[in-house]
Amino acid sequence: MELSLATRTVAGHTVLEVGGEVDVYTAPRLRERLIELVDAGARDVVVDLERVEFLDSTGLGVLVGALKRLRTAQGTFGLVCAKEPLLKIFRITALDQVFPIFPTVEAATERDGTGPAS
Amino acid sequence: MATVRLSFSPAPVHVRTARLVGVAVARRAGVDEAxxxxxxxxxxxxxxxxxxxxxxxxxxxxxxxxxxxxxxxTVRVIDHAPIEASIGLTKLPPDELAAESLTEDDLTTGVGFALLAGFVDDLQVRPVEDGPGTEVRMVWPVTRR
Incomplete structure (x- = not known):
């Protein structure tokens, strides 16, 4: 399935809903959208991966890039993911120790929920 | 014995095709659905x-x-790049993953290798026998024939 991207605001956070396949072909579009959001002033960003069917190293690289960009901008960055196959990818790469990962958008957008992008 | 060979020009758009074919052949070969x-x-x-x-x-x-x-x-993925290009394959420690000095390309390479090593029990990366290039060889058990 093609990549889908949709943005909404929840409790003062910019939530980017990602769907479909994030791979070496589609990841550049995700990167561009995240850069656009930060350039437009978004500082508390949550990427919702619940509808992602496939995520590879290129997609993970883009997410780390966004984390660094928001850290530089004094913002926060969190992920929403409850799917075990995706969580396993974060564990194997040790990126579960880099990203704040939440089971729901509500948990990710609670005040002080994401903490500083570290 | 059945062998399927797929060759594609080095463009990102074709990687999805390779995944789809690889999984279809795996399913037919009897690799566990899980x-x-x-x-x-x-x-x-x-x-x-x-x-x-x-x-x-x-x-x-x-x-x-x-x-x-x-x-x-068994899946073999064969490239034709100079062999020294493969030397950079290494798993990155967690504290380096978000380091400012690490470029996105280097991070992606390290993470990609971590995924290969993490998901494939029987993994070999070796030079191709004729000409420059590397073969990534991955083997999975077949449980249903």
Whole structure:
């Protein structure tokens, strides 16, 4: 399935809903959208991966890039993911120790929920 | 014994095709359904790496994926980049993953290798026998014949 991207605001956070396949072909579009959001002033960003069917190293690289960009901008960055196959990818790469990962958008957008992008 | 060979020009858009074919052949070969997500990811990572190397070196030669189901399910992904390009394959420690000094390309390479090593029990990376290039060889058990 093609990549889908949709943005909404929840409790003062910019939530980017990602769907479909994030791979070496589609990841550049995700990167561009995240850069656009930060350039437009978004500082508390949550990427919702619940509808992602496939995520590879290129997609993970883009997410780390966004984390660094928001850290530089004094913002926060969190992920929403409850799917075990995706969580396993974060564990194997040790990126579960880099990203704040939440089971729901509500948990990710609670005040002080994401903490500083570290 | 059945072998399926797929060759594609080194463009990102074709990596998805390689994943789809690789999983279809795995399913037909009798690889456990529970392993198919890992097969999909590993073939994708190996092909992504090959495409990245060909583009890095300006190579237009085709990347080859060879799938064989004789006894086990074996997938070989073959590139034609200089062999020294493979030396950078290494798993990154967690504290380096978000380091400012690490470029996105280097991070992706390290993470890609971590995924290959994490998802494939039987993984070999070795030089191809004729000419420059590397073969990433992955083997999965076949449980149903």
């Amino acid at each position: 392993l198919l997500d890992e097969v999909r990811l590993a073939i994708g990572e190996a092909c992504t790496r090959a495409v990245a190397l060909h583009r890095q070196y300006g190579l237009t030669e085709l990347v080859t994926v060879e799938m064989s189901d004789s006894g086990s399910y």
